[in-house]
Amino acid sequence: MASTIHDVAAEAGVSIATVSRVIAGNYPVAKKTRERVEAAVARLNYSANPNAQRLRGVDIAPVAVLLGSITGPSFAALAQGVESEARDRGRICLIGTTGGAADRELELVELMRRQGVEAVILPGGSWESREHHDRMAEHAKTLAKEGKHLVFCGPRTLDDHGDDAIDIRYDNEGGARQIAAHVVDKGHRNVLLMPGTPNGGTASERLRGFRTALAAGAAQEYGVIETSFDREPAREALLAHLREIVPVGSRPPFSAVLCGTDQVAMGVLDALHEHGLRCPEDVSITGYDDVPSARDLSPALTTIRVPYEELGALAVRQALDDPHADAGVLPVELIVRDSVAAPR
CATH class of the missing domain: 1.10.260.40 (lambda repressor-like DNA-binding domains)
Structure with missing residues (x-):
């Protein structure tokens, strides 16, 4: 043999x-x-x-990755990791998009199962409801019975459904603590939080990390503005708030904004400019993810680098090679650039 x-x-x-x-x-x-x-x-x-595997009668099944959006930089990096690892193994990669819709996500998981994929890979943090949790757990159980795998990349787990699903995690909350501690170390004591999608797992963990570091550094949480992870909603939300509290060109009560994604940070930067404020002279800003454009902003964005490509590649390796192994928690990295300075 x-x-x-x-x-x-x-x-x-x-x-x-x-x-x-x-x-x-x-x-x-x-x-x-x-x-x-x-x-x-x-x-x-x-x-x-x-x-050679086909000649031995082994079926080379594809893998699938389901993204909220195909244009999001973080999603694209994750998909690149999945596709590269699948390609190296002689497999094709199927890509589906959910548009952030919970029902569509469930439909696509079932559709990919019927297509005969060996693994369905999902970014974490896109759902919170118990009903969705339970329905996803049923999909995980069905896939596991067929020798296939549901893989989560990030802060989403089926915590009470055994090991039917695979979790590939990175230090999401730890990264938020790192970047908030950096802001506190710079001397900021009144900080606005814009963590991203309300009630989403990723945003919830990042918000928790922000708050832990602020409390440890005796800094004050000015408040939380909830918005999506996208640039334009963040811009609109902060601009509306600034117009309510201070005249154009006047500094707000907070001296820094901790953002849940780089896209949110870009929207915050737009809003500050429209309100006659400068970064970091008037308000410091941080992001999260380190998307390629973060370094090209003016000022270049201080952020947290998440190894999204490695997450995607590791998801494929774990599903195909050793689904019950402990993958550990991938580290993240604080990237210090120009968007944070000591407050005046």
Whole structure:
């Protein structure tokens, strides 16, 4: 019989995920471990070639990733990671968009299951209701019975439904604490919070991280303005608030704004400019995600870098190689640029 990836892992004394990473060649593996895996591959004459697998009667099923929007920079980076890892394994990647609609998300999960995908990958944090939670858990259970997998990337879990779903997480709340602590360290003591989508898992964790750091630094929360994760709604919401509280060109009571995404931060920057205010001279701003355009703003945006591509790639590896392994929590990174300065 032809050797399998399980045989190689056992021969080399490593996990299936490690074998996959060595074969793909796009993930750092210790030199001695890589050499041990390569030797096992050679001894067992193992082939991961998709055509060879088809000749052995193995079905090369696609993977799917469902995005809120195909144009969102964070979604696009996650999808790139999924597609790249799927391509390296000789699989195609199917992409669907939900438009942020809970019912559409459920419909697409079922549709992808019927299409025979091996894994359905979802960004985290897009739903909160118990009904949606339970219906998604049923989908996870159905997929698991068929040997397929539902994978969440981010702060969304099926916490009371066993291990039917896979969670790939990053330090979402920790990143919010880091960036809020940076603002406090700069001397800001009255801070406006704009975490993003109300009642969304991602925004809730970021808001909690902001508040923890502000409290630890004896800083005051000026208030919370709820808006979506998008630029224009954030601009409109802050501009309306500024017009209510201060004349054009006058500094507001808060000296900094902590934003739940870079897109929100861009909207905040637009609103400040329209109200005759400067960043960071009058108000400092932070973002979250480190989308490609964050460094091109004027001023360049201080933000948190999230490894979205690695999240997507890890989701594929976990689903295909070792669904019950503990993937841990991917770290995030504080990126300090020019949009935060000490308050006057």
